[in-house]
Amino acid sequence: MDPETFISKYEPRKMVAISLAVLAVALSILGFTYIKTGSPVNLGVEFTGGTIVTVPVVESEGEIAAKLAGYPVLDIRDVGHRYMIQMGPMDDAEYKQLSTMIDAEYQDPEIKYMGPVYSTRLQEQAKTWIPLSFVFMAVVVFLIFRTPFVALTVILAAFSDIMITAAAMNITGVKLSLGTVAALLMLIGYSVDSNILLNNRVLKRKGRTEDKVLGAFRTGIAMTSTTFSAIFALFLVSAFSYLVSSSFTQINILFDISVVLIFGLLAGLMNTWVMNSNALRWYLARPKKSGARRQKR
Amino acid sequence: MTEITKDPRVLIYFAAVFAALVILAPMPGDGGLHSRLKYGLDLEGGSWLQLKLQGAIIQPQVDPINILDKQFSDALGRPVEVEWRPESTDYQITVDGKASKTLVEDLGYPQAIVTPRGNATKISIEASPIGVIMNYLETSLESDVKYLGSDPLSFEVRSNVTRESLEAILAQVGGTLAPGDAGFSEGVTEETVDETKQVLDRKLNRLGLQDIKVRVVDNKFILIDLAGVNVADAQEIVGKPGVFEIRIQTKGNESMHVLYGDEIVDVSLPQGDQSGNWGVPFTLSEEGALAFQKAAIDTGATRNRMDHEVSMHLDNELIFSAPLAPDLAASLDVAPLRSMVAQVGGDSQRAHELYIHLREGALPVNVEIIGSGQVTAALGNQFKKQVLIAGIMAILAVGLVIYFRYREPKIVVPMVATSFSEVLMILALAAALKWQLDLPAIAGIIAVIGTGVDHLVIITDELLYEGKMPSGKIYLARLSSAFGIIMAAAATTIAAMLPLFAMGFGAFKSFALVTIFGVLIGVFIARPAYGRIIGRIMQPGE
Secondary structure, eight states: OOHHHHHHTSOHHHHHHHHHHHHHHHHHHHHHHHHHHSSSSOBOHHHHOEEEEEEEOOSOHHHHHHHTTTSOEEEEEEOSSEEEEEEOOOOHHHHHHHHHHHHHHSSSOEEEEEOHHHHHHHHHHHHHHHHHHHHHHHHHHHHHHOOHHHHHHHHHHHHHHHHHHHHHHHHHTOOBOHHHHHHHHHHHHHHHHHHHHHHHHHHHSOSOHHHHHHHHHHHHHHHHHHHHHHHHHHHHHHHHGGGTOTTOOOOHHHHHHHHHHHHHHHHHHHIIIIIIHHHHHHHHHSOOOTTHHHHOO | OOOGGGOHHHHHHHHHHHHHHHHHSOEEETTEEEOSOEEOHHHHOEEEEEEEEOOEEEOEEOOHHHHHHHHHHHHHSSOEEEEEEGGGTEEEEEEESOOOHHHHHHTTOTTOEEEEETTEEEEEEOOOHHHHHHHHHHHHHTSOEEEEEETTEEEEEOSOOOHHHHHHHHHTTTOEEOSHHHHEEESOOHHHHHHHHHHHHHHHHHTTOSSOEEEEETTTEEEEEEETOOHHHHHHHHSOOOOEEEEEEEETTEEEEEEEGGGEEEEOOOEEOTTSOEEEEEEEOHHHHHHHHHHHHHHTTTTSGGGSOEEEEETTEEEEEEOOOHHHHHHHTTSOOOEEEEEEESOHHHHHHHHHHHHOSOOSSOEEEEEEEEEOHHHHHHHHHHHHHHHHHHHHHHHHHHHHHHOOHHHHHHHHHHHHHHHHHHHHHHHHTTOEEOHHHHHHHHHHHHHHHHHHHHHHHHHTTTSSOOOHHHHHHHHHHHHHHHHHHHHHHHHHHGGGGTGGGGTTHHHHHHHHHHHHHIIIIIHHHHHHHHHHHTOTTO
């Protein structure tokens, strides 16, 4: 399908409805997770508290599991020449014993411990700050656009990006960590980028709406594909570089960030070019009565 | 259009790139060339600890007379009468029968005067009401308590205590806590945090560790970064304040108490002798020296030194044990000795640790380790290599996509060069401001490459809207329209990033800093110049 048909052929309301349906599915996935676990997304160790250890692979998973019997091991995974072992909460003495043992037994271990005080605090911070970040963004968007309809579509797109990405994280098992929180906030920036471009082009230029949307679409696709390629490079290196050299391993934090941004950029494409471009077409094509602008919010 | 070489935007841009190159240029230093970039622990190797200072600031509401009444009637097993005498600022306690001075001392009033009067005993305690309350809190909580102020009366409790346990203790003497947060709030005063930080600083500096960062967050948390130390050792060093004790072995596994850390008046730096044996010299107080001599003689250590080792304990954990040296044993038989050396053998690191333990009996408050971790230097190095590869691949991938979009080297080259120069400027800024580049910061840089190229695409497409570069007024109008878009986008990105400063004890501060400053450098330095340069390069007919 060429971009021109994609942009102008379909009934705007239908396209907006499809996007909103996807958002509804995402929200129900998050709701389901919330009912099941008490949190809309799966929380990583940073938020739940616990210990993560990574050590070079020098033995089988069974052997390392046997060595760590007696510790609250939750998961052992091969992350490319290294095992990543997740453990539940333990007391100070136990942790000290563990870290001393790991240091003695393995070369170049990586150890991370998040106590209950740390994780509880992080949860509280996330609950305050992530919504606040969204509010900051919304205020800036309103200041820029002033037209409530336009500002609301931009904000809705950013909201939908984050929700769809969070739902995708739940499906694929990516957990919420500090890294993924940063990536989700970063999405706000990316999402607003292309929406501002779209609105600017369509509202401030003269000409047929469909042509302007098409122009914006070409630029927007170029933008998203460059960002996507940069993030994809990050993803490849963090996830697969261990296949190239035996000294490399996965870098969890970069892996998490890149995966989330990839989901988010894809969701952004839909929310900008399926939902918002059509919302704008509909908004500009609607029958103009006096004061209609005020009523249609 | 003004001549490109005189355009201030272009001049500023080139000056900034030049400055960035100068800042980033590797400098000769110890063992080869060094760049000014500082790396975080996750790339450099080391460990970190996140400590919570345990304590609370409280406002008790209690009558000191009730406290003394309860303390003395409980201890003596019969009712007492307590009277506050403001003119002599003391409390007078009257009790039937006799009362020993030791009993009064055990209650925490060594300065009390005990006078028998016929069938009764009068005890006068020279203490202020505040002193009595403080003493009660200290003995019943088994914790240090610091007086803060009298209006309203407030104290700092320096251990882990809950509102409920405090209220229970006060209820025994008919008291309570002031209502709300004023009555009980978790945390300690700023002075105490500072004091703790200083003790930690000194403790770590004395170990000769380099690049230690001790930071305070929210007056309650202390974060410590230790380069080149594993986490078990870091915890050993930091998280082990406590009671220092010297004991002498009596028989088999048994030993007797000799003295506590407060009898050690001076500790000198560890010294190594010619044969590589390390020792920590220390000096005892006079009382300490007498107690040591007495214990050495009583246990028989002066005569049979090998069977009666002297041991040092920290929080009941054995940290050092050795027999008396022959000459020391001989002289202790005759007279007390104040200066001694704890010999640890060939391990200088152990001597250093012992030195710290001898020096610092305890931190001012108890600390709880709430988070910690380590990355070894070798692993950090691997990560560094991997992120370098990621960065290079990201720029190449971006270049490739741009080429497919425009198929015009005159656009692709300036765009990739601008994007790359933005990275250089961020790195230079990080080096100049001594930010630590850690993995989140690297992710931030790659995110900035992403938005940066987005914005360059917006500028290019806006200018080339009709397929060719306009000139004059139209060019300027298009450029300002493009900047309208990218400024708006930059403002929203920055607004969305702000919360990251506050989260996770600043774990993502570097990501937020890099992203925000990267965006600022982009919109104010690099992209304006790009707009000019691309306008000039793509000018038709030249």
